[in-house]
Amino acid sequence: MENNEIRISIRNLVEFVLRSGDLDSRFVGTNRMLEGTKAHQKIQREGGAAYNAEVCLSYGVEFDGFAIILEGRADGIITEEDGIVIDEIKTTTRPLETIDEDYNLLHWAQAKCYAYIYAVLNNIESLNVQLTYCRIDTEERKSIRRAFSIEELKDFFYDLVGKYAVWARLTRDWSRERDTSVRELAFPFDSYRKGQRELAVAAYKTIEEGKKLFAQAPTGIGKTISTLFPAVKAMGEEHISKIFYLTAKTITRQVAEEAFSRMRSRGLKFRTITLTAKDKICFSKGAGCNPEQCQYARGHFDRVNDAIFDILSREEELTREKIEEYSEKHRICPFEYALDLTLWADCVICDYNYVFDPRVYLRRFFLNNKGDYAFLIDEAHNLVDRAREMFSAELYKSSFLELKKIMKSRQSKVAKLLSDINKYMISLRKECGEQGFLVKQEELKDLYKLLKELIKESEDWLSKNHGSEGFEQMLELYFDSIAFIRISEFYDERYVTLIETKKSEVKVKLFCVDPSHLLRESAKRGKAAVFFSATLTPISYFQYILGGGSDDYSMILPSPFIRDNLCLLIADSISTKFKNRESSYDRIVEMIKSAVEQKPGNYIVYFPSYKYLNEVYTRFAARCPDVATLVQNSSMSEEERETFLAEFKPGGEKTLIGFAVLGGIFSEGVDLKGDRLIGAVIVGVGLPQISTEQDIIMDYFQAQNSMGYEYAYMFPGMNKVLQAAGRVIRSEKDRGMVLLIDERFSHRNYRDLFPEHWCHGLRIKKADDLAKKLQSFW
Structure with a gap:
């Protein structure tokens, strides 16, 4: 009715x-x-x-x-x-x-x-x-x-x-049309792949019951359509009123858009919007959002309702390109326009932070935690580190010192507070001593008090001195201070206060060591949540760290691809541990050379760091100057990334090797189907770099469950390895090789983390063994 x-x-x-x-x-x-x-x-x-x-x-x-x-x-x-x-x-x-x-x-x-x-x-x-x-x-x-x-x-x-x-009529008429199409919609492929129906059924049940599902679904199952299709069906049956499809990367947003395009081709009427970050979609980059500096801000509200009605009357798929087109047509701000359009969309495709980040989440939906929404969290393994970032906050001593010099002659009260905070941080630097860092369980209440006073005093100055010297620096510090105080309100036993020093600099960080509680609370902004990825290993770790409870669901699906299409080899005679790296370079060069010589085609070799990559690459280029190579660097633009991937052309008549970093931009979210990529070599077990923060995580979980090393290093590292290996076999017809180089891959605690479809992996000792196995495979 x-x-x-x-x-x-x-x-x-x-x-x-x-x-x-x-x-x-x-x-x-x-x-x-x-x-x-x-x-x-x-x-x-x-x-x-x-x-x-x-x-x-x-x-x-x-x-x-x-x-x-x-x-x-x-x-x-x-x-x-x-x-x-x-x-x-x-x-x-x-x-x-x-x-x-x-x-x-x-x-x-x-x-x-x-x-x-x-x-x-x-x-x-x-x-x-x-x-x-x-x-x-x-x-x-x-x-x-x-x-x-x-x-x-x-x-x-x-x-x-x-x-x-x-507007009410527009909404009612659309809802009628949408719900009729949803009822008539069949699964948009001729048949389900192996594991696909199970995932879709589990996702529907989770949404219907208002729970959470943690699903490890290997590449090839079709995770996006297997979660979106049941969510659309659940919406048609009024279990939910809106879908939020959350991703960490632009490329995965495109996959969601493509899934909706396929469902629309089968008759679905469904309004979707993809949100783009403000700095990317802004028409007046560098200008302020005000009528004096931006023509699109001038009179924006005079025209925005006409623009909304226009696009809703004509479009279902509100992509970045469409939003920009209609924004230009009506001369309005594209970012604010997009935010308004989320109210009229059936599915919002956006970054994690629009739901989880306490500083920027969409308050128009989530202010009172009563929304009947479904959250579909793609590549959910990425949410662990992102959550730690979102729930942490930091301040630097230099920001206060530099601004103090500017404000000294402009606002004495503000300058005095900046000076007091600078002195306070100097005292913290002394506490750190020669080790250069200090970890405190207790909060810095005196710093909070000073920051609150600074926020109060600087507000008055900022409201009256727009555009004057020091305004931008003061504004940035003002918002950083507010963010710090806001995060301090979450501070509990899952946090530590981390103070780090480098020369005269002091960094004070409220570090969220365990984000599970805050993610659990954030998920209450909706009715149900489905966390899915090809790599949630082990699933018990991810279910805990992502805020799951004992009554939530989890599932591990097998790969739908023929196991023998992947040749998995383990070179466990080489140690890539930091102390042994110097002696590993030439042996790794030999392994790479032997791997690529057995069949011309495109390969990627993944390394644990840029330093390791460059050391091996230099030796390989000298040894094999005729082999075409590409090298990832640490500051590639989007254009450079696209150029890098475009070189992996189908055909495979010549050999091309990409040298990339494990856990970087080319080790996940990259879809090089067919013979665009026939092999990957993974050097090392992917451990995060040893750092004060990782050691804090290790110590915390060691005290919690005696699994400190696993939670801080092993599990995150192995997920990077699995992600990189997943670049090779992308479809039923793909065949390829993955070579794992590190002695630890033969240790039982690592082998226990191997997915089921890796059970046929073969150990090799020398480059000659590798050549023989690959000749047999190809």
Whole structure:
């Protein structure tokens, strides 16, 4: 049965239907809202017994086949001898003499809606509407009052509801069309691959029951369609109202778009949007988001609703290109436009941070953790490190010292606080001593106090000194300080305070060692979550670290490909441990040479570091100067990455070897099907570099479950190895070789982490053995 009931707040209705003017993201202090609340409360208190504050109002109207329920809270209902006054309080920083009756029509609109509802509910024929403006810094007030008859208010109210009904009708008509298509949609391939149906059924059940699923599904199963298809079906049956497809990389977003294109080709009507980072989609790079600096910000709100209606009437697939096209057509900001469009989309394809990052998650959806959404988390193994980043925060001493010099002659209070924080960090540097770091379990409460004072004092300066010397540095430090304080609110036994020094620099970091709890809490923003990847090994580790519980589901699916299409060889006579690397270089060159000589084609060799890569590459190039090679470097642009991959052409008449870093941009998310890649050589077991942070993780989990080394080094490393090896066999027809070079690959604790389809791996001792095995395979 169709539900035509719409519940909307009066404020949201007014701000959407009547919005106009410029987009202006210039600095507004975070304390403004708090100060505004205090000003509201003071005015309400001073109103006395006749002032009824925060009056909840709700009113339902039948309009054009809809039951629209409008809700809101009037700041004040004042009972006077002459009648009732509806009071709407607004705080401002503007001089009050610049505010007149026509200052902001949205303020009147909101108050008039409250007035109409109150008049109808209380059978009042006329009343007064009052706007009370309070200047925050001086507490001066100005009231503007107008009398309205109930007929005037009724005409205004129903005109507003009528304008909103156009959008309600658009949504209802789309929902009907979408739900009909979902009911008729069949799986968009002729048959299921091995393991695909099991994954789809498990994903549907997880969404229906509102749980989490952790699924290891090897390359070739078709993870994206196997999670999106059941999610679409679940939405058609009203188990959820929206899908969020979350990824770490642009390339995996494209895979989701392609999956929807395939379903649309089978009749699906489904509106999807792909969010692009602000710095990438901005039309006015380097300019501020304000009408003076950006033509697309100027008058943005005058045109944005027309742009929304235009694109929704014509498009289902709201890609970056489409958003840019319509933004240019209507002369509006593409990033803000895209954020608005998420409200109308059935599936939002975006980065992890739009759901999980406490600093930037989409508050329009997730503010109260009551959303009936499905989160589909692709390449979920990447979320572990990303979560640690999102839930951590850091500050550098140099930022405070440099700004102190600028602010000394400009704002003495701010300069004094910057100086105090700089001195505090000097004291921390002394505590670190010669070892250069210090790990504390307790919080730096004195630093928090100083930062809060700095935030408060710098707000006033920032609001009055836009564009002056030191403004940009102060603004950056202001937001860094706020982020630090915000993260401090999560601080518990899963955190440590890490202080590191290098020469005169001091870094203070609130380091989230164990992100499991915060990920669990973040997942509550939706109804259900499916975490999937080709490499969630071991799955018990990922289920814990990604916030799963004992009642959630997990599954490990076998590879759908013929096992014998992969020749897996293990050169366990070579040690790549740091202390043995010097003696390994020439032996690895010999192994690479022997591997590629057995069949012309494209290969990638993966190394644990750039230093290791360069040492081996130099020797290989000298030994085999006629072999074509490509080398990854640490700062490749997107264009350079694409050029690198484009060299891996099908045909395989000549040999090409790419030298790349394990865990880098070419070791996952790269789809070189057929003979575009016929072999991979993996040097080492992928262990993260030994560092203070990794050792903190190790010590923490050693105390928790006696698996410190595994959680900090072994499991993350082995997942990098599995990802790199997964580049070779991408389809049923692919054949290829993977050579693992390291003595540890024969140790039982590593062999236990091998997937089932690696059980046929063969050990080799010398390059000659390798040549014989590969000759036999090819």
